[in-house]
């Protein structure tokens with residue numbers, strides 16, 4: 538699918554506990570804000586074990602699953618719903634490869650992390666998961682409708 542301004546999507550972005558502990562919240566939010574995407578939901582949240590397990594249910598069989606759940610529940614995370622054209626793939630690009638040592642410089646993980654088990658941020662990997670994860674982490678009424686004055690060169 539070619540990227541187009543009409544292809545408006547939602548994605549779930551989460552700053553993981555290491556990102557919060559290291560004081561990277563502002564920096565990470567800025568990357569998405571500066572790109573021009575629209576923030577629809579935002580909260581600091583202590584994730585319960587059951588929710589972490591549900592979020593990462595596709596990884597249940599992996600050897601690192603228990604460690605992953607422990608990591609995600611080890612301290613507050615910042616939950617975000619973002620909207621914009623082609624945002625699911627674009628956000629994954631901004632975030633960079635899962636292993637921060639393989640992530641390109643200029644990406645969030647490429648610039649800010651060195652360990653796969655401490656890779657500071659999550660982004661939905663498909664449109665379907667974007668919808669699923671936004672619904673999983675946010676309750677009704679926690680998302681906002683608003684329009685942004687977008688400068689003509691971003692249209």
Ligand code: RTP
Nearest residue numbers: 601605634635653654655656658659660661662
């Ligand atoms: P995320 O879901 O967090 O955005 O990450 P991803 O799609 O880039 O990577 P995925 O394969 O879905 O893995 C989810 C998270 O599990 C941790 N992980 N640890 N070998 C390991 O120890 C290992 N592999 C993956 C990472 O925190 C990864 O982001």
